[in-house]
Amino acid sequence: GNSVTQMEGPVTLSEEAFLTINCTYTATGYPSLFWYVQYPGEGLQLLLKATKADDKGSNKGFEATYRKETTSFHLEKGSVQVSDSAVYFCALSGQGGKLIFGQGTELSVKP
Amino acid sequence: NAGVTQTPKFQVLKTGQSMTLQCAQDMNHNSMYWYRQDPGMGLRLIYYSASEGTTDKGEVPNGYNVSRLNKREFSLRLESAAPSQTSVYFCASRSGDRLYGYTFGSGTRLTVV
Numbered sequence: 001g002n003s004v005t006q007m008e009g010p011v012t013l014s015e016e017a018f019l020t021i022n023c024t025y026t027a028t029g030y031p032s033l034f035w036y037v038q039y040p041g042e043g044l045q046l047l048l049k050a051t052k053a054d055d056k057g058s059n060k061g062f063e064a065t066y067r068k069e070t071t072s073f074h075l076e077k078g079s080v081q082v083s084d085s086a087v088y089f090c091a092l093s094g095q096g097g098k099l100i101f102g103q104g105t106e107l108s109v110k111p
Numbered sequence: 112n113a114g115v116t117q118t119p120k121f122q123v124l125k126t127g128q129s130m131t132l133q134c135a136q137d138m139n140h141n142s143m144y145w146y147r148q149d150p151g152m153g154l155r156l157i158y159y160s161a162s163e164g165t166t167d168k169g170e171v172p173n174g175y176n177v178s179r180l181n182k183r184e185f186s187l188r189l190e191s192a193a194p195s196q197t198s199v200y201f202c203a204s205r206s207g208d209r210l211y212g213y214t215f216g217s218g219t220r221l222t223v224v
Contacts, residue, residue, distance in 0.1 A: 004153075034212050043115075043201055043215035044154075089153060096161065097142060097205060098169070099213055101153040 002027045002094040006102035009087075013080055013109050021075040021105045023064075023090035031092040033057075033066050033073040034099070038087045047075075047088070080109045113137050117202050117216035124192045124223045132187040132219050134202030142205045143185035144213065145169075145177060147198040154201065160185055192223045 007022040025033065032051045036044040048057030050066035050073065057064050062077045073090060090102040115136045124130055136143065141162045146154040156169030160179040174196060176188045185204075189196060199220050203213040 036212070036215075043217040044203075044213075045215070046212040049212055093212075096159075098144070098156060098159060099154075099203075101146075101155075103151055103153040 002031065002092060002100050004090050004092055004100055004102035006088075006090050006105050009104070009106040011105060011107050013107070015082055015109055015111050016079045017109075019075070019077040019080045019084075019107070021088055021090075021107070023073045023075065023102060025071050025073065025090075025092050027071075027092055027094060031094055033064070034091045034093070035062070035064055035073070035075050036089040036091060036101075038089065038104070040086070044089065080107070082109045082111055085109045115202055115204055115214050115216035117200075117219050119219060120217065121220050122222070124189075124221065126193060126223060128192050129188065129190050130192065131189075132200055132202075132221075133184070134186065134216060135184045136202075136204040136214070137183065138204060138206070138214065139182070140204035140206050140214070141182075143179065144203045144205075145175075145185070145187045146201045146203065147171065147196075148201060148218075149198050157187065157200075192221075194223045197221060197223045 003026045034049045035047040037047045048059040050057040053068035055066045087104045091099045118133045144159040145157040158177040160166045163182045202216040205213045
């Protein structure tokens, strides 16, 4: 069945450091891929998405490229800020449009 | 503001009690979902409703029931709460196109003692 695997956290970085959060998936067909962000005490917000191979999603300085050959959708940001501290979820849209989530990666950015 | 509204935000139940979590969306979305979030396990789908009048089981439906009251509202009921149902519950909705992501509510933190 469809599944999503994320790198384990927590990830702790200094401000202005480069961020990579790895995400790989297993799916039949051609799923859409998403990154969601959850700030403390809040619900999930869509951060970015990609709907087909080689698409690059981007938002707020974050980027992720849909790599079909490696079944990956890694999240990157060139220079993180304290305000980026949150939990990040990778997800795919599978059969019937249901979202399947990875386990989440907690990011903590120190000043 | 348009979005998904969940009530209540917090709830403490005793084992065996029942309750209903309410969810409403005002975006005219067809599909609605209930997830639970537990540490280290991401979000797991409990039930979903692809359209008004239909509901289907997700990954972890045991101990829950749902009602799609109309296009706007999708409620989740715990008939006899158990400590294993202590979790944060999120409702979400989506338009018909699977290319678009979900809009999530702010969650209900439920503790069963």
